[in-house]
Amino acid sequence: MTETLDDELLVRQFNQGDDSVFDRIVEGNSAAIAVLANRLLGWPGEVEDIVQDVFLAAFLGLKKFRCECSLKTWLFTITINKCRSYRYKRMLYIRVFSQADAKTSLARAQAANETSMDSEVFERVRRAVKALPAKYREPVVLRYLQDLSTNEIAPMLGISKNALNVRLSRARERLRQDLAELIE
Amino acid sequence: MTENKIKNLLQKADQTAGAPAPISANLAVAVRRRANRRHTANLAVRIAAAAIVLFALGIWSFSAKKTRDQQNIVALQAQIEQLRVQTDATLNLIREVLDAERKQRRLNELRAELASIPDPMEEIRKQVDKTAFILVYQANRMYRELDQKDSAIQAYNRVIELFPQSRWAEEARQTLSEIKNNQLNNSKGDLI
Known part of the structure; x- marks a missing residue:
């Protein structure tokens, strides 16, 4: 509730011409947006373009923001939509990108000695997550990696809670099948 | 149970992948610049x-x-x-x-x-009058100049006969009367 009030204040200040508000919004949310975009796109590592797109859409649409949800939720919704269109538009490129990205991700994974997962396992998990259709991957990322409640996720995806639970269940089933050796 | 395992696996993978590359500090500036460019392009x-x-x-x-x-x-x-x-x-x-x-x-x-x-009837009248005049003139000439009394009487009678209503017929009658009077006077003188 307090967050929404703060957001309302920010939006009002922005509408009154206070440009510094946008700087504060970017500063406060860019990291979270980057993490979410990174997860939704299958950990490519480089997500600045997407984050820039998200904040551009926010900058252009902030005056129309009606504070029916928190600013963060609104930004997350924009991020989900941008990631969808990004993947759709660059489907061919993503194949090449993902191969290159796989190498960088693998390199990062190998470099991270303290991580509890070896590079081969990471790559399998990564492939399994990326293989999920967007309608299953998004709920999985938001629920298990962003730790959001179903109450928060459902409006972000524009679906009912029941539909969300069904999608989560089906996504789990797919992952269970793909990663059976790792889970058991 | 499976859900927790999957969640753990995913979280480990996420930790392994690490954080995304740091976002540029000038993100807001870059966004504003793009917004301006888009605005200009839209314009x-x-x-x-x-x-x-x-x-x-x-x-x-x-x-x-x-x-x-x-x-x-x-x-x-x-x-x-x-x-x-x-x-x-x-x-x-x-x-x-x-x-x-x-x-x-x-x-x-x-x-x-x-x-x-001119009126043809008038013309005819004039011609008739002229003819009667000529006849009377000739009769007068015969009576007074040529001393042809009988011919003159005939001529006067013709005028009276042909143009009885004209003034020349009247003149012819007077002259005839005059001739008769003269003849009477002459015969009286002869008798005396």
């Missing part, structure tokens, strides 16, 4: 669209003007044709009026000419 597109619309309107108005001009030309041609018909009608009327005037003038001339011709 350019709108201006171009407006220019295209204006151009199309110009062409449309030009063609409409052309069509209007053509319509005007057709209307003017129709008006000219109408005026020509009216002019022809007026000329015909003028021609008819002039013809009528000419005929009237000719009629007046003929009337004047007719009026100038």
Whole structure:
């Protein structure tokens, strides 16, 4: 509730011409947006373009923001939509990108000695997550990696809670099948 | 149970992947710049669209003007044709009026000419009078100059016979009376 009030204040200040508000919004949310975009796109590592797109859409649409949800939720919704269109538009490129990205991700994974997962396992998990259709991957990322409640996720995806639970269940089933050796 | 395992696996993978590359500190500036560029591009597109619309309107108005001009030309041609018909009608009327005037003038001339011709009956009367005068003149000449009394009497009687109502018949009667009186006087003188 307090967050929404703060957001309302920010939006009002922005509408009154206070440009510094946008700087504060970017500063406060860019990291979270980057993490979410990174997860939704299958950990490519480089997500600045997407984050820039998200904040551009926010900058252009902030005056129309009606504070029916928190600013963060609104930004997350924009991020989900941008990631969808990004993947759709660059489907061919993503194949090449993902191969290159796989190498960088693998390199990062190998470099991270303290991580509890070896590079081969990471790559399998990564492939399994990326293989999920967007309608299953998004709920999985938001629920298990962003730790959001179903109450928060459902409006972000524009679906009912029941539909969300069904999608989560089906996504789990797919992952269970793909990663059976790792889970058991 | 499976859900927790999957969640753990995913979280481990996420930790393994690490955080995304740090976002540029000038993100807000870059976003504003892109927004400005987009605004400029939108403005350019709108201006171009407006220019295209204006151009199309110009062409449309030009063609409409052309069509209007053509319509005007057709209307003017129709008006000219109408005026020509009216002019022809007026000329015909003028021609008819002039013809009528000419005929009237000719009629007046003929009337004047007719009026100038003398009355034939009068002429006949004059001729008759003249003939009677000539007869009386010849009779007088025969009686007074040529001493042809009998011929003169015959002539006077002819005048009385032919022109009984004329003044010359009256004169012939007087002369005859005079002749008779003379003859009586002569015979009286002879008797005396």
